[in-house]
Amino acid sequence: MPPNSRIPPLLQPFVRTPKNDSLLLLTSTLDASANWLLTRFLCDALGSGAKDDDNGGPKNVVLVSWMRDYEGRLAFVDGLSELFLPIEHDDGVAQQRPQNLPTTPTGMPATRGPQTLPVRGPPGRTAPTTAQASPRTPTTPPGLFTLSSTSLDHINDTISTAIASLRPSTAATKTLVILDNPDILLATDPNLTPSKQTSLFLSLHTQKSVSHVLVHLQSDLALLATPEKPSPLQIAQQNLVVKTAHMSTKVLGVRLLDTGVARDVSGVLRVTVNRDSWADIATVRDQEDGGAVQAPEEKGIEVLYKVNGDGSVKVFERGTGGTA
Amino acid sequence: MAFRKRNVALARPPAESPASETPSSPASNPIATAPAPGTRPSPIDGRPTTSTGTPSLDSILAGHAGLSLGNSLLIGESGTTDYAGALLRFYAAEGVVQGHKVHVVGMGEVWGRELPGIAEEKDKRKEGKERAEKMKIAWRYEGLGAHGSSRERGSPFPSTGDAAADEAAVFCHTFDLARRLTLPVGSAIDYVPIPRTSSSPFTEILRTLQKHIARSPPDSIHRLVIPSLLSPALYPPTASHPAVILPFLHGLRALLRKYSTRLTAIMTLPLTLYPRSSGVVRWMEILSDGVFELSPFPYSHHESLATSAGTTKDEERPQGMFAVHKLPVFHERGGGGSTEGLGEELAFTLSRRKFVVAKFSLPPLEGDTEAQEAAVREASGNAMPRKEDLEF
Numbered sequence: 226m227p228p229n230s231r232i233p234p235l236l237q238p239f240v241r242t243p244k245n246d247s248l249l250l251l252t253s254t255l256d257a258s259a260n261w262l263l264t265r266f267l268c269d270a271l272g273s274g275a276k277d278d279d280n281g282g283p284k285n286v287v288l289v290s291w292m293r294d295y296e297g298r299l300a301f302v303d304g305l306s307e308l309f310l311p312i313e314h315d316d317g318v319a320q321q322r323p324q325n326l327p328t329t330p331t332g333m334p335a336t337r338g339p340q341t342l343p344v345r346g347p348p349g350r351t352a353p354t355t356a357q358a359s360p361r362t363p364t365t366p367p368g369l370f371t372l373s374s375t376s377l378d379h380i381n382d383t384i385s386t387a388i389a390s391l392r393p394s395t396a397a398t399k400t401l402v403i404l405d406n407p408d409i410l411l412a413t414d415p416n417l418t419p420s421k422q423t424s425l426f427l428s429l430h431t432q433k434s435v436s437h438v439l440v441h442l443q444s445d446l447a448l449l450a451t452p453e454k455p456s457p458l459q460i461a462q463q464n465l466v467v468k469t470a471h472m473s474t475k476v477l478g479v480r481l482l483d484t485g486v487a488r489d490v491s492g493v494l495r496v497t498v499n500r501d502s503w504a505d506i507a508t509v510r511d512q513e514d515g516g517a518v519q520a521p522e523e524k525g526i527e528v529l530y531k532v533n534g535d536g537s538v539k540v541f542e543r544g545t546g547g548t549a
Numbered sequence: 550m551a552f553r554k555r556n557v558a559l560a561r562p563p564a565e566s567p568a569s570e571t572p573s574s575p576a577s578n579p580i581a582t583a584p585a586p587g588t589r590p591s592p593i594d595g596r597p598t599t600s601t602g603t604p605s606l607d608s609i610l611a612g613h614a615g616l617s618l619g620n621s622l623l624i625g626e627s628g629t630t631d632y633a634g635a636l637l638r639f640y641a642a643e644g645v646v647q648g649h650k651v652h653v654v655g656m657g658e659v660w661g662r663e664l665p666g667i668a669e670e671k672d673k674r675k676e677g678k679e680r681a682e683k684m685k686i687a688w689r690y691e692g693l694g695a696h697g698s699s700r701e702r703g704s705p706f707p708s709t710g711d712a713a714a715d716e717a718a719v720f721c722h723t724f725d726l727a728r729r730l731t732l733p734v735g736s737a738i739d740y741v742p743i744p745r746t747s748s749s750p751f752t753e754i755l756r757t758l759q760k761h762i763a764r765s766p767p768d769s770i771h772r773l774v775i776p777s778l779l780s781p782a783l784y785p786p787t788a789s790h791p792a793v794i795l796p797f798l799h800g801l802r803a804l805l806r807k808y809s810t811r812l813t814a815i816m817t818l819p820l821t822l823y824p825r826s827s828g829v830v831r832w833m834e835i836l837s838d839g840v841f842e843l844s845p846f847p848y849s850h851h852e853s854l855a856t857s858a859g860t861t862k863d864e865e866r867p868q869g870m871f872a873v874h875k876l877p878v879f880h881e882r883g884g885g886g887s888t889e890g891l892g893e894e895l896a897f898t899l900s901r902r903k904f905v906v907a908k909f910s911l912p913p914l915e916g917d918t919e920a921q922e923a924a925v926r927e928a929s930g931n932a933m934p935r936k937e938d939l940e941f
Contacts, residue, residue, distance in 0.1 A: 256874060256875065292835075305799070305806060409836075412795050413791065413796050414792065445831050445835075447828060448828050456827065456828050458791050458829060458832070
């Protein structure tokens, strides 16, 4: 099986991280989740082996998720488990763990991961489908870090530790940092401001080993549209999304069909390339090939997609009827 | 020489041992234990699911034929009716009957005493007819129905007093809203009060829940019921602030993922007070795994009269629209609007012993005689040919 058979060919240029260091933005809505796209990014970053040297081969990946729990195989910063859940100190927690596991210092059983996988993730890994504890690593998962506070300093430190933990592989390997739904912080903590959060994105991006930062935000109309009396929540979210979009070199938006729900289309994927990006901040290096923009990944595109029940995805252009 | 006939598909063993259905390799799963009572593996990927107590809601849940454990549902309802509350009662009653631990937030024992009882066994004929009707309405889910019904039909419909083995075989009971469930001794329902504190009441609720679950035996299944979340009658006014309610739902999501084989949750939300277009509600929906919306029809006498001629007699009038905004597990994969049920126009009907969600279709208009004739003809099974067909 070729490593990228899960990525539709039409999508291939867009889930590949760009040549230059960059900040990417991915937006999604309630009805049209972007999980499938995130996992395709993971697929490409982890498994792109020697298939091209354009983007520097496989990358280190740090996935920071505020919505999902641990999946293994990459450095994972868990922003779900202990952020708002009070930590249980008595021994009741330890009792319910599978017996073959020692208690993990992060307070999380390591064996729950595969069951709640969004899709079957990177190739070569099959998702066990039962609730049983699979006999995986009986030790603490090496790349698991847990966030326990909404303070941005704490988050920055934790993510930096996670990045540093991946360094030893090879010096040349670049790191892709994926921030999955950091906007929940903005919604839950009134002391945060959108600008503080965007500066977190940028400060992560300026770290030496980090080449790409992919930010996934919600762009539901209910969170963005400002009616006559917008709530502070909506103002902050809109502020954050617009700011990040302006800083990003590429914006991938996933939404439902504008005309309503269709049986053979799950939604629309819109890719917008920000050619005159904030060059100094978003792309640290010079853009040498500013003139030649005809490569497919340098143009914007709008395609339809259909996610099947088994997690496979079909991507096709408007009007081609999904036969591609 | 092969002992097996060629070109014959391998039949599944008729003995419905649930472990054999789980499509997992024995290597990765050396100890295949039987699922806890009231759970069964999903026909799609084998993850454990449990029933919501409402068969047609089970069938909507992205083909898993049940609510997969570790997931939550948010049911919004606009208006002053309490159809969603009926769904919650079925869910809680199913949990009690199956021996699950039911946690109810913010309600007293009165709520628990009003849970619907199991429908009586004596009118089995009626029950069978109902099931046939259910199959007809949900013809799109026929495959799924077959998955569940093979087992349900195989076993006798048990009453509360039957052996535990029989109980386990039934995935979803039929309840009767007019009857009262007799609660087993030993407090089947755990009532979680809403603390009257000046700070967030939810921290305490989460802590209580976590303690309960952590201290219970590791194979127990828990159901969390949160009726009318954020309703001002139950919750302090500060509860609807994003910095209060969203951490709770985030923490609840973490709890569900932590006990992803033991806990499910259903909550209802009054949409009239908290419209879906507001940012807080949207975040609440994003943090939940499944989102449904009930919009009951306004009641009018004229409409109830208008149904007299056109519609078939045994078909009940829908009482409102049922919208699916998000489905558990399915949306984790990123799907949207492509599975059965999603994006369809669905309507619900609540009667004494069932809550049915079915495809919505308008009855023909009163003045539209042609359509009415067609409807009657359809109902009578095409026995009556049209007038034009008879005249030459």
